[in-house]
Amino acid sequence: MNATMDTPDTRPHLWARGVAVDFTHDGVRNRVLHNIALDIPRGSFVSLIGPSGCGKSTLLKVLAGLLAPTEGEVRVADVEPGEAARQQRIGLVFQEATLMPWKNALDNVKLLMEIARRDLNNDQINERAMEMLTLVGLEKSANKLPSQLSGGMRQRVSIARALALDPEVLMMDEPFGALDAITREEMCEFLLEIWARTRKTIVLVTHSIEEAVFLSQEVHVMATNPARIIETLPIALPLPRCEATYALPDFGMTAGRLRALLKHGHGAGAAA
Numbered sequence: 001m002n003a004t005m006d007t008p009d010t011r012p013h014l015w016a017r018g019v020a021v022d023f024t025h026d027g028v029r030n031r032v033l034h035n036i037a038l039d040i041p042r043g044s045f046v047s048l049i050g051p052s053g054c055g056k057s058t059l060l061k062v063l064a065g066l067l068a069p070t071e072g073e074v075r076v077a078d079v080e081p082g083e084a085a086r087q088q089r090i091g092l093v094f095q096e097a098t099l100m101p102w103k104n105a106l107d108n109v110k111l112l113m114e115i116a117r118r119d120l121n122n123d124q125i126n127e128r129a130m131e132m133l134t135l136v137g138l139e140k141s142a143n144k145l146p147s148q149l150s151g152g153m154r155q156r157v158s159i160a161r162a163l164a165l166d167p168e169v170l171m172m173d174e175p176f177g178a179l180d181a182i183t184r185e186e187m188c189e190f191l192l193e194i195w196a197r198t199r200k201t202i203v204l205v206t207h208s209i210e211e212a213v214f215l216s217q218e219v220h221v222m223a224t225n226p227a228r229i230i231e232t233l234p235i236a237l238p239l240p241r242c243e244a245t246y247a248l249p250d251f252g253m254t255a256g257r258l259r260a261l262l263k264h265g266h267g268a269g270a271a272a
Helices: 056-063 081-086 105-116 122-135 151-163 181-198 209-215 243-247 249-265
Strands: 012-025 028-041 045-049 071-076 090-093 169-173 201-206 218-223 228-234
Touching: 012 056, 012 201, 028 056, 028 201, 028 228, 045 056, 045 209, 056 071, 056 169, 056 201, 071 081, 081 090, 090 151, 105 122, 105 151, 122 151, 122 181, 151 169, 151 181, 181 209, 201 209, 209 243, 209 249, 218 249, 228 249, 243 249
Parallel strands: 045 201, 045 218, 090 169, 169 201
Antiparallel strands: 012 028, 012 071, 218 228
């Protein structure tokens, strides 16, 4: 990987203070998130990791403006997440690519722009969509339907679609969870390339210890009972990262530290 990265701006691009989320079911109040505090610098790559049921996806929904917290404050680029989403400052990528099966790759990338970018004409939308497909290495697959693409290629189209609106923050919920191990590693290297080129702030939810260590500058470790962040672990591995990174002694030590934290924080709790 040829891209290089500068040290990111240390001013918080995204922050949360005292965030809690309660759900009520059959009259019983259940605390899903408790007293969450986060500071995410502009241009950084951070991961949220924790055992199943610790509320990682719920926290991502709060940060993305999809779910209002019961308590606390969240800001993205100095505004509330809902407003940041309306201003198209937030891009979302989920585990499933959720592409329209009857649209080719180019038209799937164009979809959000056609809805949200009334200031662009058709030629400008086409040009921007092709730029994004080129960015993710799929310019030669522009006319292919999702059924003609591999799982990794479909996720690349999904990432291109999210980037087409030029968001400041890219939030990703287990985007590679459905891929095989080799494709998943390839997608991790690809994602670091995209991060290096675009300088986006990326927030990733993952269950994978190795994925979190390989991709991140910082990992926020979550636990259950109550659902909370128990530690923030800086990742000091050198950039750029590649296949050889997995063999570094520091990689193994960091992964071991995360594994110990996850075992310590594992327990019964709210559903993610």
